[in-house]
Amino acid sequence: MAQVSLNNIRKVYPNGVEAVTPSSFHIQDGEFVVLVGPSGCGKSTLLRMIAGLEDITDGTLKIGEREVNDTDPAHRDIAMVFQNYALYPHMTVRKNIAYGLKNRKTPADEIARKVAEASALLNLDEYLDRKPSQLSGGQRQRVAMGRAIVRDPALFLFDEPLSNLDAKLRNQMRIEIKALQRRLGVTSIYVTHDQVEAMTMADRIIVMNAGKIEQIGTPEEVYHRPASTFVASFMGAPPMNLLSAQARDGSVHYGDTVVTGCNGTEGQVTLGIRPEDILPDDNGPLAIHVDIIEELGAHRLLHGSIGDDRLTMHVGKDTPVSTGPVSVSVKPGAASLFHHQTGQRL
Amino acid sequence: MSDTTPAALAPAATAGTRKRRRIRASDIFDHAVLIAGSALMLIPLLMVFQMATVPDVEVIKTGPTFTIGDQLDDNFNKAMFQASGFSGENTGSRMLLNSFILGIGFAVGKIVIGMMAAYAIVYFRLRFATLAFWVIFTTLLLPLEVRILPSYEVVQKLGMLNTYQGLIIPLIASATATFFFRQYFRSIPEELVEAARIDGAGPVKFFIDILVPLSRTMIAAMFIIMFVYGWNQYLWPTMITTEEDMFTLVRGIKQITQVMEGNRIPEYGRANLLAIIAIIPPVFVVIFFQSWFVKGLMESDK
Numbered sequence: 001m002a003q004v005s006l007n008n009i010r011k012v013y014p015n016g017v018e019a020v021t022p023s024s025f026h027i028q029d030g031e032f033v034v035l036v037g038p039s040g041c042g043k044s045t046l047l048r049m050i051a052g053l054e055d056i057t058d059g060t061l062k063i064g065e066r067e068v069n070d071t072d073p074a075h076r077d078i079a080m081v082f083q084n085y086a087l088y089p090h091m092t093v094r095k096n097i098a099y100g101l102k103n104r105k106t107p108a109d110e111i112a113r114k115v116a117e118a119s120a121l122l123n124l125d126e127y128l129d130r131k132p133s134q135l136s137g138g139q140r141q142r143v144a145m146g147r148a149i150v151r152d153p154a155l156f157l158f159d160e161p162l163s164n165l166d167a168k169l170r171n172q173m174r175i176e177i178k179a180l181q182r183r184l185g186v187t188s189i190y191v192t193h194d195q196v197e198a199m200t201m202a203d204r205i206i207v208m209n210a211g212k213i214e215q216i217g218t219p220e221e222v223y224h225r226p227a228s229t230f231v232a233s234f235m236g237a238p239p240m241n242l243l244s245a246q247a248r249d250g251s252v253h254y255g256d257t258v259v260t261g262c263n264g265t266e267g268q269v270t271l272g273i274r275p276e277d278i279l280p281d282d283n284g285p286l287a288i289h290v291d292i293i294e295e296l297g298a299h300r301l302l303h304g305s306i307g308d309d310r311l312t313m314h315v316g317k318d319t320p321v322s323t324g325p326v327s328v329s330v331k332p333g334a335a336s337l338f339h340h341q342t343g344q345r346l
Numbered sequence: 347m348s349d350t351t352p353a354a355l356a357p358a359a360t361a362g363t364r365k366r367r368r369i370r371a372s373d374i375f376d377h378a379v380l381i382a383g384s385a386l387m388l389i390p391l392l393m394v395f396q397m398a399t400v401p402d403v404e405v406i407k408t409g410p411t412f413t414i415g416d417q418l419d420d421n422f423n424k425a426m427f428q429a430s431g432f433s434g435e436n437t438g439s440r441m442l443l444n445s446f447i448l449g450i451g452f453a454v455g456k457i458v459i460g461m462m463a464a465y466a467i468v469y470f471r472l473r474f475a476t477l478a479f480w481v482i483f484t485t486l487l488l489p490l491e492v493r494i495l496p497s498y499e500v501v502q503k504l505g506m507l508n509t510y511q512g513l514i515i516p517l518i519a520s521a522t523a524t525f526f527f528r529q530y531f532r533s534i535p536e537e538l539v540e541a542a543r544i545d546g547a548g549p550v551k552f553f554i555d556i557l558v559p560l561s562r563t564m565i566a567a568m569f570i571i572m573f574v575y576g577w578n579q580y581l582w583p584t585m586i587t588t589e590e591d592m593f594t595l596v597r598g599i600k601q602i603t604q605v606m607e608g609n610r611i612p613e614y615g616r617a618n619l620l621a622i623i624a625i626i627p628p629v630f631v632v633i634f635f636q637s638w639f640v641k642g643l644m645e646s647d648k
Contacts, residue, residue, distance in 0.1 A: 051539050075544035086541035090559040098499035099555070147545075 002064035002154035002187055003029050004050070004076070009059035011045050011211075013229075019045045021212045027204075030086035030185045032178070036198035037208035038234065044159060045190045046208070051157050052076050063155055074103075079159040084164060085140045093119075094128040097146045104151075118258045121173075121180070135214070137268040138169045145177070147182065156188040162197065174200060197225065201293050226336060229343035232272045238274060238301060238312045241278070244340060245271040252337065255307060257285045260335040265346050270338040275301065275314035277334035280321075284329035288313070293321055315331040326337070352492065363494045398618035405614040425623065428616075435591035439619055445577055446627065448594055450512040452576025453569050460523025460568070461561070465553055467524075468531040469539065489583055498585055506628040508589045517582060523568050530564045531557070566638035574628045593609040593623040606624070 004027040013018040014025075020042040028034050045325050048054040050061060052073035061069055068076050087096050087273040094115055101111045116180060122142040132140055141161060141330045143324045148156055161169045161177070178201050181188050191277040192198055198205050199219045207214045207230075215227035226232035247265040252258070259271060278288075288311055290304035298320055313328065315321060337346040392412040400415030426438040442617030461483060467475045490497065496578040497516050534557075542552045558565075583597045593601065632639075 004564065042384045051540075051544065053543070073540075078544065080541070080544050082537045084535035084537055084542060086535065088541075088556055088560075090556075090562075099542075099547075101548035103551060147541075314354060 003027060003062075003186060004155060004189070005062045006050075007060045007062075007102070009046070009049060010057050011042070011049060011054065011063060011339045020049070023213050024059075025206060025216055027187060027211070032188045032201060033204045033206060034190045034192060034198040034202035034204075035208060036192055036195055036234075037214075039193055041076040042211040043193075043208045043271070045158055047159055047189060049317045050155075050189060051080050055138060073140055077154040078157055079151050079153040079155075080159065081141075081144045081148050081161045083160040085132070085161075087140060087143055092129050093124060093143050093146075096132065096143055097150050100147060100151050114150045114161050115146075115150075117128055121149070122146050137165050138173060141165065141173055145180065149186075149255045150182070151167055153172055153186065156186050158188065158194055160188040161190075162192070163194070166325065170197075171260045177201065191287045195237065199235070205235075208233065208317065209337045216277070226272070227345050229272065229338045232336065232338070236274065238275055238314075240272045240274050240336070241272070241309075241311050241313075242338075243271045243306070243311070243334055245269055247337070251330075252335070254286065259286070259330055260332070262337055262346075264339065268340040269346060270340050270343065272336035273330055274334065275312045277329050277331040278311070278313040279331055280313075280315060280319060280326055281314060281329040282327055284327040286328050286330070288326050290321070290323050290326050291324060295346055362440065365540070365588045370486065394618045394621055398615050400623065402614045403613045406611055410451075410615030417615055418619075424616045424617045428564060430589070435589075436467070436593045436598055436599075438595075440591060441593050441595045441620075441621065442627075444592060447510055448513055448579065448583065449573045449577035449627070451510065452579070453572035455514055456520040456523045456572045456576075457565055457568050459518050460520045460559075461527050461565075463524045464527035464531055465557065468528055469552075470550075479524070482521050482524050484521075485519070485553055490517065493519060494581065500587060506586075508587055508592050511648065512586050513583060513592070514593075516578070517579070518570070523572065526564065526568060527561065552588065561643040563638050565613065566635045567641075570632055571637050572634045573631050577624075577628050596622060619645040 005025070008022040009020065010018070010022045010026070012018050023046065035046060037073050039045045045054060049056050052068070052071060061223050062197055063076055063078070085153055088099065097115050097118060098111050101114060106114075115128075119128055121132055122145055124139070124142055127135060127139060127143075132143065135143065144161065146176045158177070163174055165173060168198065174197060177190075180201075190201060199222075202219055204216060204224050205222045206216050207227075215222055215231045217225075217227075222231060222235055226235065226240065228244055232244065243254055245252050245259065245268075247253075247262050247267060249267045250263060250269055251261050252269065254271060262269075286306060287288075288302075290302045290303040292303040294301040294303065297317070299317055300315050300319075302315060302321060304311055304313075304326070338344060339346055363447060396414060397405050397410055398421055399418045400411075400413070401417055404411075404415070426442075426648045429435055429440075466472065467479050472478065501512045501516055505511075506515070530574065539552065544558055548557060578596060579594070581598050583592075583594045587593055587597065595616075599617050599620050602613055602620065
């Protein structure tokens with residue numbers, strides 16, 4: 001259990017590519033932080049630097065009170081769960097879980113006790129004497145978790161641990177991991193490209209793009225107050241609608257229609273509206289031409305166009321819908337405004 | 347095998363009706379080729395065996411025949427327990443032991459050296475790792491025969507003539523084993539190495555706890571190839587061993603047929619039987635390790 005702080009951590013590969021621009025953040029004791037971003041955004045590199053598997057080019061990394069820039073991964077008091085589980089194929093589940101303890105010269109009776117604890121916690125008791133090849137994906141994932149928790153580390157690192165599982169199991173494991181982390185209270189950093197995982201599991205989300213941190217915030221903040229158009233379009237499925245609009249005289253105009261109020265901004269802006277904040281309203285100021293309806297059971301997605309822009313809206317299952325023109329209004333206060341060039345939130 | 351079974355069962359199911367599978371000309375041809383091939387391999391062996399059972403005089407007089415003689419016991423005793431040289435120490439069993447020491451030492455040595463070289467090349471950030479690998483690889487172009495004089499001189503100066511070390515050590519550097527282990531190690535996922543690092547396994551522990559057990563099929567495959575290769579060494583043992591108690595089988599057999607002096611007839615029966623004894627251990631090694639061998643060379647998912 002420890003705090004983690006990164007101070008201007010930077011990674012430049014020998015070929016000159018800057019994979020991570022100087023990044024700083026602080027993780028509280030027991031916090032579950034999710035690093036999310038598209039592939040190649042540097043999130044895994046950042047995690048691997050924290051693990052000690054990649055060298056840190058610049059900056060300082062502290063786990064607890066200790067600066068660990070040059071500490072060997074084995075001595076950073078961390079445990080890591082890998083995407084392909086990285087179980088030792090020739091060892092039984094028991095040996096896989098115990099291997100890290102054995103290398104640390106833990107007494108045999110203590111190893112046995114800790115392995116028993118971990119396997120009980122993860123429902124692995126009946127599989128302890130099997131080899132990883134005899135286990136299903138979800139079970140292997142649990143073994144990988146077991147290997148991490150027996151060590152009682154100060155910090156858990158997860159590198160896309162659920163991406164090799166099928167959708168149903170992924171939902172289940174998501175909840176299990178979250179519950180386990182709550183129970184153990186170990187500080188955790190979790191890397192994923194799946195924004196649903198990020199939203200559902202995180203205490204705080206760090207959104208990365210092209211080696212740079214775009215936003216750090218709670219899932220709610222990131223979703224409702226995205227710091228940039230990148231975050232707005234990356235988080236949420238379907239993503240936020242982004243329309244180009246004009247701000248003048250204290251309000252935002254889309255075409256000739258006043259959509260929402262604003263203060264202090266003039267000129268061209270990018271207007272962001274979440275699909276669920278667009279409401280069908282017979283007297284609404286905006287007219288959308290709906291061309292596709294996606295039926296999702298609990299709700300429906302209507303895809304249409306407004307002027308030259310594409311737009312998606314989200315309606316409950318009880319709302320009658322049809323293709324063709326629909327009048328809508330925007331939920332008051334729900335719109336976000338971004339600079340039309342930099343994409344930064346205004 | 348398995349794909350012919352349904353075809354073979356089908357006629358039996360409709361027994362009574364004349365639904366026999368037609369024999370095609372191509373089947374006959376295929377089988378003829380296979381039979382000819384196995385005959386080519388087996389007949390010399392059978393001839394040698396036959397000649398090991400008859401008195402030596404008969405071998406000279408009539409050559410190979412179809413009759414099995416009664417000298418097998420006698421020849422076996424001579425082959426295994428009687429010495430032919432001056433010192434009386436090159437009995438068949440002694441030579442068999444020497445061959446085993448050479449074969450096993452050669453195979454184990456090559457595997458150990460090859461694995462360690464491959465480990466260094468694949469897992470350590472060496473400055474010239476790739477270059478080092480290719481230098482090792484090009485030694486394939488310099489077999490023992492090319493460098494036999496310098497090798498002999500070095501061994502002689504080190505005083506290793508007529509010793510097992512002298513027999514084995516100069517031969518155990520192996521580009522082939524290094525190459526195979528390198529390819530194999532490169533197929534082991536990077537994450538396994540990283541997991542082991544986080545689990546606190548240092549380089550030696552990782553090698554012994556993870557890499558060696560993972561490579562066991564590969565090791566078995568290498569063992570077969572290298573054991574047979576070492577067992578069949580002829581030139582190097584001939585150079586290095588001059589004392590009869592160091593002779594290996596492959597080298598010793600020749601010695602027996604060579605002793606034609608005066609009116610003595612070479613001991614063909616004994617030499618032939620020794621030749622057969624000499625092929626038995628490699629055959630057993632291959633049979634025993636066969637399934638591992640195939641796995642080691644074919645299996646890719648780890």
